[in-house]
Amino acid sequence: MHFTHRPYIPGETIAAIATPPGEGGVAIIRISGDDAIIVGQKIFSRSLKNTPSHTVKYGHVIDSSGKRIDDVLAIPMLGKRSFTGENTLEIHCHGGALISRRILELALNAGARPAGPGEFSFKAFINGKIDLSQAEAIAELIAAKNEIAVDAAEAQLEGKLSEKIKDFQEQLTEIAAVLEARVDFPDEGLEFSEEEVIIADIAAISDKIKNLIDTFQNGRMIHEGLAICLVGSPNVGKSSLMNALLDKNRAIVSSVPGTTRDILEDDMRLNGINIRLIDTAGIRETTEEIEAEGIRRTHSAIADADLVLLVLDANKGIGEEEKNLIAKMPEAKTVTIFNKIDLIKGDFDPKDFPHPVKISALNKWGLEDLTKKIDEVIWEKGPPSKEEIIITNIRHKNALQKAHESCERLTEGLIQGISPEFLTPDIRNALYELGSIIGTNVSEDILSAIFSKFCIGK
Numbered sequence: 001m002h003f004t005h006r007p008y009i010p011g012e013t014i015a016a017i018a019t020p021p022g023e024g025g026v027a028i029i030r031i032s033g034d035d036a037i038i039v040g041q042k043i044f045s046r047s048l049k050n051t052p053s054h055t056v057k058y059g060h061v062i063d064s065s066g067k068r069i070d071d072v073l074a075i076p077m078l079g080k081r082s083f084t085g086e087n088t089l090e091i092h093c094h095g096g097a098l099i100s101r102r103i104l105e106l107a108l109n110a111g112a113r114p115a116g117p118g119e120f121s122f123k124a125f126i127n128g129k130i131d132l133s134q135a136e137a138i139a140e141l142i143a144a145k146n147e148i149a150v151d152a153a154e155a156q157l158e159g160k161l162s163e164k165i166k167d168f169q170e171q172l173t174e175i176a177a178v179l180e181a182r183v184d185f186p187d188e189g190l191e192f193s194e195e196e197v198i199i200a201d202i203a204a205i206s207d208k209i210k211n212l213i214d215t216f217q218n219g220r221m222i223h224e225g226l227a228i229c230l231v232g233s234p235n236v237g238k239s240s241l242m243n244a245l246l247d248k249n250r251a252i253v254s255s256v257p258g259t260t261r262d263i264l265e266d267d268m269r270l271n272g273i274n275i276r277l278i279d280t281a282g283i284r285e286t287t288e289e290i291e292a293e294g295i296r297r298t299h300s301a302i303a304d305a306d307l308v309l310l311v312l313d314a315n316k317g318i319g320e321e322e323k324n325l326i327a328k329m330p331e332a333k334t335v336t337i338f339n340k341i342d343l344i345k346g347d348f349d350p351k352d353f354p355h356p357v358k359i360s361a362l363n364k365w366g367l368e369d370l371t372k373k374i375d376e377v378i379w380e381k382g383p384p385s386k387e388e389i390i391i392t393n394i395r396h397k398n399a400l401q402k403a404h405e406s407c408e409r410l411t412e413g414l415i416q417g418i419s420p421e422f423l424t425p426d427i428r429n430a431l432y433e434l435g436s437i438i439g440t441n442v443s444e445d446i447l448s449a450i451f452s453k454f455c456i457g458k
């Protein structure tokens with residue numbers, strides 16, 4: 001067994017700084033492996049011998065000559081009770097970059113090996129403390145950029161995804177047993193009704209897998225955020241709306257048409273989601289070279305956007321030009337905004353347009369309606385609840401997709417009355433793919449690839 005090109009030695013003692021580089025209140029040096037306490041004792045002033053697991057001991061880190069380096073807290077976490085499942089000693093020292101490096105060096109001189117990226121988590125995985133999807137959840141939790149991503153990673157870390165996968169595995173294993181029994185004892189064929197039950201069972205699992213795959217769209221959005229693009233004719237108030245949404249004067253607003261000529265971007269949050277808001281050059285016929293380039297960029301921004309906010313001037317009304325523009329927008333991902341509603345005397349009915357909403361960017365009217373509308377469009381089935389399991393990892397999605405295809409082939413085969421020995425590979429394959437999510441059967445290369453994306457000390 002290898003871990004990132006190095007032979008993996010179970011119980012080998014590793015050490016790393018677990019806190020981010022730079023200055024801080026405290027820094028943590030983590031030592032884990034069979035000899036963690038022995039290594040730690042060599043650099044710690046007080047005896048750790050009878051210190052119970054998970055208790056804090058105040059003392060000093062000392063070098064080989066006995067010189068005091070820093071006053072620290074030492075926390076032993078022993079055996080199976082630690083995160084890695086192996087003896088662990090955490091040393092909390094003052095948070096200077098040099099002091100923590102010095103203590104790490106002392107630990108390395110005392111017999112620990114420098115930990116590779118994610119190696120503590122790798123130990124936890126190998127020792128069965130967490131499965132692969134839980135290990136990946138740790139990385140996602142660390143990288144989470146909004147509250148929803150935190151919730152999703154926490155749920156996965158708790159093992160909610162693993163439970164679901166194991167549930168699928170159990171059900172498929174039972175069905176596999178029935179099918180394999182038929183390969184071995186073909187004369188004891190199933191009753192017709194039993195056949196129907198199996199088909200229905202597989203179809204049910206297949207649907208559940210599909211539902212899980214469908215959560216990936218939301219998962220991607222939660223992780224990567226959304227690109228939202230403001231589009232419309234010149235002077236309709238796109239830049240004003242950009243500023244109103246960002247709540248700052250980011251874009252130049254002017255009554256001169258064609259002011260915004262390049263793409264302008266800024267970040268904001270909308271109900272927990274990270275948004276990249278993009279203001280564009282107004283779309284119109286032009287012979288002016290720079291403006292024409294701006295308009296070309298607008299079109300490519302529309303193509304790349306997850307959502308288009310098409311801004312129209314409600315006061316000007318909807319003419320041929322506007323209708324042409326609407327027709328060019330991707331309907332499913334367009335919100336039609338009728339701006340300058342403050343200039344309209346009577347009533348204005350914007351129905352018949354994709355996801356219409358009335359606002360005044362100048363007066364900041366209707367912005368709440370707009371965010372609600374955006375929410376409606378981006379979360380097809382509403383935002384995920386805290387408890388909902390969301391697939392956020394492309395590796396999991398790919399594995400689920402392959403498992404789903406196998407289940408579909410299996411159902412099809414059973415319906416067509418194909419003999420079971422030709423169907424068992426499909427069910428084995430589905431089980432294999434599900435197993436890869438929680439790490440029961442993944443290659444060393446895949447493991448290394450996953451853990452090497454972690455930070456050192458995690």
Ligand SMILES: Nc1nc2c(ncn2[C@@H]2O[C@H](COP(=O)(O)OP(=O)(O)O)[C@@H](O)[C@H]2O)c(=O)[nH]1
Nearest residue numbers: 235236237238239240253254255340360361362
């Ligand atoms: N009355 C009114 N004027 C607005 C509103 N939004 C923008 N404007 C004005 O319309 C003009 C063009 O605005 P701007 O944001 O630069 O439009 P853009 O060309 O689409 O980016 C400016 O004079 C704005 O003050 C609005 O809601 N009501």
Ligand SMILES: [Mg+2]
Nearest residue numbers: 238239259260
């Ligand atoms: Mg503008």
